[in-house]
Amino acid sequence: MYVSMRKLIQLATVAFATLVAGASLAADKGLTFGMLMVGPYNDHGWSQSHYEGGQYVEKKMPGSKMIYIDKVNPADRPGLTIPMVVDDLVEKGATVIVGNSDDMKDGMREAAQMHPDIKFIHISGDDVLTGKAPANLSNLMGRMVYGKMMSGYVAALSSKTGKIGYLGPLINEETRRLAVASYLGARYAWTEVLKKPLADLKFQVSWIGFWFNIPGVTADPTQVARNFFDTGYDVVLSGIDTVEATTVAEQMRKEGADVYSVPQDYIGSCETAPASCLGVPYYNWGPDYVKLFSAMQTGNWKPTWTWSGPDWTDINNPDSSAIGFVKGSALNAENAASLDQFIQGLGDGSISLFSGPLNLQDGSVYLKAGETASDKQIWYLEQLLEGMDGASK
Amino acid sequence: MRMQGLKRHLFEIGLILGMVVLFTTLLLSLVGASPLEAFSHLFAGSLGSWAKFSRVLNVWIPLTLCSIGLLYAFRTGLWNIGVEGQVVMGAIGATAVLRLGLEASHPLFYLLAALLMGMAFAALWALFAGWLKVRGGVHEIFAGLGLNFVAMGFVLWVIFGPWKRDGIASMSGTQPFPLELWFPSLPGWRVSPFALGLTLAIILLTAWVLYRSRIGLNLDAVGRNPRAVRLFGLSPSRYMLLAIMVSGALAGLAGGLQVTGIYHRLIPSISSGYGYLGLLVVMLANFRLAPVPFIALFFAALNVGSIQLPMMMQLDSSLAGVIQGACVLSALLVFGLRTLRKRGPSDE
Structure with missing residues (x-):
C-alpha cells in the first residue's frame, strides 16, 4: 500500500518535472523580440540597420521571431506613445523590446517600469550610466x-x-x-x-x-x-x-x-x-543583439551600458564588428x-x-x-x- | 418625419462604411493581402482587450471634446476650422502652468490650473478668429486656417527656443514632466478616469445646453437666421463669439489633456490631428450631438487598431493612412450626393 503510494508520488514528480522542463524548453525555443523603430524599416539608414540586425538574430537564434513596428514617432503616428505600443508587443508574446531612438528614452523607461518581467534595450541611451534605469533596462550603442x-x-x-x-x-x-x-x-x-x-x-x-x-x-x-x-x-x-x-x-x-x-x-x-x-x-547591431538576448535567455541578464566598437582585425566582419x-x-x-x-x-x-x-x-x-x-x-x-x-x- | 431623418442618416452612414470597406478590400486584394485578416486585426487591435480599448478611449477623449466644441460653433453657422490650432494653444497654455508647478508641493492644483489655462488660452485664440469674423469680415475658415499655422509656428518656437531641454535642441519636445504632474490613473488603466468622467459630463452638459437651455435656443436661432434674431433683441455677433469661445475652450481642454494625460510633455504634433478629425466626425454626425460620441469612438478605434497592420501583416504602414483617407473621401462623396438630391426637384 505504502509502496504503491510512494511510487505514485514518484511518478507524479517525474511527470511534473518533465512537464516543467518541456515548458521551459518550449520557452527557450521561441524567443519573441519586439523592435520599435523611429523611422521606416527600409529607410536606407538608421532604422534599416536595426531591422537587419533583427533579421540577423532570427538567423542566428533558431526559433526566434521579430515583431517590429516602424515610424514610431508622434509625427508619423499621431496619438501613439511608447508604453502603448510596448503593451501591444508584450501581449503578442515579446519578452524583450528594443527601442532604437534617443527620442524614446522617456517612453522606454516608463514602459520598463510598467513591465518589470520584460527586458528592455534602449539604443543610444544612457539611463544605466545615469542610474535612472530600472533593473530590466539596458543600453546599447556602437562606437x-x-x-x-x-x-x-x-x-x-x-x-x-x-x-x-x-x-x-x-x-x-x-x-x-x-x-x-x-x-x-x-x-x-x-x-x-x-x-x-x-x-x-x-x-x-x-x-x-x-x-x-x-x-x-x-x-x-x-x-x-x-x-x-x-x-x-x-x-x-x-x-x-x-x-x-x-x-x-x-x-x-x-x-x-x-x-x-x-x-x-x-x-x-x-x-x-x-x-x-x-x-x-x-552599425552592425546583430552580434550585440544576439549577445544580449542570449544572456537574457540563460538567466544572465544584467542592466548594462554597452558601447560596442569595431573589431579591428576586420571591421567589416558581420559576426564580430559593431561598426x-x-x-x-x-x-x-x-x-x-x-x-x-x-x-x-x-x-x-x-x-x-x-x-x-x-x-x-x-x-x-x-x-x-x-x-x-x-x-x-x-x-x-x-x-x-x-x-x-x-x-x- | 424624425424617424425618416434617422433612417436616412443611418443609411448614409451605412453607405459610407460600405464604400470604405469596399475600397479597402479592393486595395488590400490589390497588394495581395487578405482583407478579412486585415479587418480582424483592426477589430482585435482596438476592441480586443481592455488595455486596447482604454487606448481607444485615450483617442476618443480629445476627439470627442474637439467634436463637441465644433458643434457649438456650427450651431451659430461658424466653421471653426481653427480647432486644430486651438488644441495646440491649449497644450501650450497647460504646459506653461505645469512648468510653474515643477517643484510645487500640491501638484493636483497645478494639474487643474493647467487645464483651465489651456482652455483660456484656446478660447482667446478662438475668440481672435471670431473677432476677425464679426468685426473684420474675415471668413472664419481663412482666419482659422491662418491661425492654425501661427499656432504651429508658435509651438515650434517654444519647443526649439525658450522651453528647450538643457543642452539639447530638438523638435522631439520639451523635457517630460515628473510623475506627480501626470494625471493619475488606476492600476491596469491606460486612460485617466478623471478625463473620461469629465468628457462624459461635458457630453451631458452639452446635450442640456444645446437642446434644453435658452442659450442653446438662441445659438440655434443665430445660426438659422442672424438677421431675424436682431428683432428679438439678440446680438448675433455676441452669440457667435460665445460659441466659438466655447468651441476653443473644449479644444484647449483636449490639448491640455494631451499634455497632462498622454504625452506628459509638449511636442510639435501635440494635437495629433484630432481637430481636423473632429470636423469629419461632426460632419458624419450630421451636426447633431447624439451620434458624435459613437462616430468618434469608431474613428478612435480605427486609429488605434490600424497599428496592427504593419505589425502583424507587414503591410506598409502608410496603408492605415489610406484607409482613413478613404473614410474622408467616401463621406465627402455621400454628402455631395445628399446635397445633389436636395437640390433635385423630386425632393420634399
Whole structure:
C-alpha cells in the first residue's frame, strides 16, 4: 500500500518535472523580440540597420521571431506613445523590446517600469550610466565615433575646396560627439596627410532639428544639402537617419557638379549613389543583439551600458564588428589605400584623435596636451570643438 | 418625419462604411493581402482587450471634446476650422502652468490650473478668429486656417527656443514632466478616469445646453437666421463669439489633456490631428450631438487598431493612412450626393 503510494508520488514528480522542463524548453525555443523603430524599416539608414540586425538574430537564434513596428514617432503616428505600443508587443508574446531612438528614452523607461518581467534595450541611451534605469533596462550603442572619423577622413582627402558640410539632426550629446569625431578625422587628413594649413579647412555643421525630415517641423534636409553644395561645399557628411544628402549629391554629380557625400548608419546606403558616395560608416547591431538576448535567455541578464566598437582585425566582419565602413565607388584608389592605413592606425592605437590639446568651441580647454579623453568625456561632449562652425546647443 | 431623418442618416452612414470597406478590400486584394485578416486585426487591435480599448478611449477623449466644441460653433453657422490650432494653444497654455508647478508641493492644483489655462488660452485664440469674423469680415475658415499655422509656428518656437531641454535642441519636445504632474490613473488603466468622467459630463452638459437651455435656443436661432434674431433683441455677433469661445475652450481642454494625460510633455504634433478629425466626425454626425460620441469612438478605434497592420501583416504602414483617407473621401462623396438630391426637384 505504502509502496504503491510512494511510487505514485514518484511518478507524479517525474511527470511534473518533465512537464516543467518541456515548458521551459518550449520557452527557450521561441524567443519573441519586439523592435520599435523611429523611422521606416527600409529607410536606407538608421532604422534599416536595426531591422537587419533583427533579421540577423532570427538567423542566428533558431526559433526566434521579430515583431517590429516602424515610424514610431508622434509625427508619423499621431496619438501613439511608447508604453502603448510596448503593451501591444508584450501581449503578442515579446519578452524583450528594443527601442532604437534617443527620442524614446522617456517612453522606454516608463514602459520598463510598467513591465518589470520584460527586458528592455534602449539604443543610444544612457539611463544605466545615469542610474535612472530600472533593473530590466539596458543600453546599447556602437562606437560610431570611429566610423565618423573615417568619414571625415575620406571627406577631407576628396575635397577640393576644403569646405566640408555636416548635415546634422538635432543637437544633443550624441550628435555633437559624432560631428566632432567627423571633424577630427577631416582635420587629421587635412593637416597630417595632405599637409595643408588648418586655416584652409572649413567645417560647417547645420542642424535640421530632428533625426529625419518632418515637413513643416524640421528644416528640409534636401534643401540644406543643396544649399551646402551651392555655396562651395563639395563634400557633405550626413548625420541624420536618412539619405537625402546622398541623393542630392548623386543628382548634382549627374548634372556635372564635382561633389561627394558620405551617408551613415546603414551598410547599403551607398548603393543608390555609385558616382558620388565616398563610403558609409555603418552599425552592425546583430552580434550585440544576439549577445544580449542570449544572456537574457540563460538567466544572465544584467542592466548594462554597452558601447560596442569595431573589431579591428576586420571591421567589416558581420559576426564580430559593431561598426564597419564600406568604401564607396566614388573613392579613388589612392584615397582608399590611405583610408586603410588610417583604419590600421586607429586600430593599433598609433592614431588617437580624441587627444589633447583640444579646445571646445567657446575656446575653453577640452583636453590638455597629452591628455586622452575618457569614454565619458567623449560620450558627454558639451560643445562642438574650436575650428568647427555651427551651433553647439 | 424624425424617424425618416434617422433612417436616412443611418443609411448614409451605412453607405459610407460600405464604400470604405469596399475600397479597402479592393486595395488590400490589390497588394495581395487578405482583407478579412486585415479587418480582424483592426477589430482585435482596438476592441480586443481592455488595455486596447482604454487606448481607444485615450483617442476618443480629445476627439470627442474637439467634436463637441465644433458643434457649438456650427450651431451659430461658424466653421471653426481653427480647432486644430486651438488644441495646440491649449497644450501650450497647460504646459506653461505645469512648468510653474515643477517643484510645487500640491501638484493636483497645478494639474487643474493647467487645464483651465489651456482652455483660456484656446478660447482667446478662438475668440481672435471670431473677432476677425464679426468685426473684420474675415471668413472664419481663412482666419482659422491662418491661425492654425501661427499656432504651429508658435509651438515650434517654444519647443526649439525658450522651453528647450538643457543642452539639447530638438523638435522631439520639451523635457517630460515628473510623475506627480501626470494625471493619475488606476492600476491596469491606460486612460485617466478623471478625463473620461469629465468628457462624459461635458457630453451631458452639452446635450442640456444645446437642446434644453435658452442659450442653446438662441445659438440655434443665430445660426438659422442672424438677421431675424436682431428683432428679438439678440446680438448675433455676441452669440457667435460665445460659441466659438466655447468651441476653443473644449479644444484647449483636449490639448491640455494631451499634455497632462498622454504625452506628459509638449511636442510639435501635440494635437495629433484630432481637430481636423473632429470636423469629419461632426460632419458624419450630421451636426447633431447624439451620434458624435459613437462616430468618434469608431474613428478612435480605427486609429488605434490600424497599428496592427504593419505589425502583424507587414503591410506598409502608410496603408492605415489610406484607409482613413478613404473614410474622408467616401463621406465627402455621400454628402455631395445628399446635397445633389436636395437640390433635385423630386425632393420634399
